[in-house]
Amino acid sequence: MRLGINLGYWGAGMDSDNLAVAQEADRLGYDVCWAAEAYGSDAPTVLAWVAAQTESIDVGSAILQIPARQPAMTAMTAATLDSLSGGRFRLGLGVSGPQVSEGWYGVKFDKPLSRTREYVEIVRRAMSRERLTYEGEHWTLPLPGGPGKPIKLTVHPQREHIPLYIAAIGPKNLEQTGEIADGALLIFPSAGHLEDTAIRHIRAGREKAGKTMDGFDVCPTLPLAVGDDVAGLADMFRPYTALYVGGMGSRKQNFYNQLAQRMGYEKEAAEIQDKYLAGDKDGAAAAVPHQLIDSTTLLGSVERIAERMQAYAAAGVTTLTLAPAGFTLDERLAALRAGTDALERSGLA
Secondary structure, eight states, X not given: OEEEEEEEETTSSOXXXXXXXXXXXXXXXXXXXXXXXXXXXXXXXHHHHHHTTOSSOEEEESOEEGGGSOHHHHHHHHXXXXXXXXXXXXXXXXXXXXXXXXXXXXXXXXXXXXXXXXXXXXXXXXXXXXXXXXXXXXXXXXXXXXXXOOOOOOSOOSSSSOOEEEEOOSHHHHHHHHHHOSEEEEESOOTTTHIIIIIHHHHHHHHHTTOOSTTOEEEEEEXXXXXXXXXXXXXXXXXXXXXXXXXXXXXSOOHHHHHHHHTTOHHHHHHHHHHHHTTOHHHHHHHSOHHHHHHTSEEEOHHHHHHHHHHHHHXXXXXXXXXXXXXXXXXXXXXXXXXXXXXXXXXXX
16 A cells, blocks of 8 residues: 655645655655645646655646636646656546535536546547547537637657546445546545445446456545544544535535435534534534544554554555644654554555
């Protein structure tokens, strides 16, 4: 099992430290450094900046938002970043959510599965440097009856095949991801529930495409905090969990809330959402069960974290992406080093 790091959103208050975190992860032999985007910083700018100041770690978008860019633009960005980084770019895609898609980008959040499938097909076709033509429900290239003509990408990516990941939560999205992508970006993964909530759906998609799980990268992100007080460490992530389960999306379309329900927290997920949407963020955080936090993070001693890593590997995880927590840069760097120590102690390195 490999390790990655996730820098999250630029502008979240730890920007001055993030480059040092990425560089330390590079030195420690971490496999990939992911950066996110929502409606603040964009991922490609951050990744270019990190790639220019690291040596061997891959850089990946977790995610480039599908409503934010035409697929040909995403292909251009992927090819450029792969070329500039010396073949170290991984393309992570996702549909975002209805509030961001419609409120920020002005793109209707409808038919996300078919939209994602077409998007991936166009991106891959463009990156292959064939003349771009496409006829689908959501995109037609070139537009009919106009001056457009089939054009091919002028930039040569470093590699013939840039790894493509999709952020997936729901069963249908997970199945399609297994069918059309090289990897899945997962969030709030519980090792004990991973087979039922994710892996079996991905496997079904792989089988649909006539493939096995061999070579497919199952890549969940987990916050990491090291210390003896597991309950105290878990409390650090109450606002984070409450935000996603309670406030990410609308009452009807919150994919993280639905995931918590599938993990057995139906009543608790409803309470968290009710309080969060009513403006009681502290109450929502207090309503998050300790077990939900503990099962979707890596908390405690290096030995405890090593045992949890073994459980994730047994569940089918191939790249474990860590979000090292800490109030200072030194604490975050120490968490990074603890991650590599735990991997070595687990026997999975």
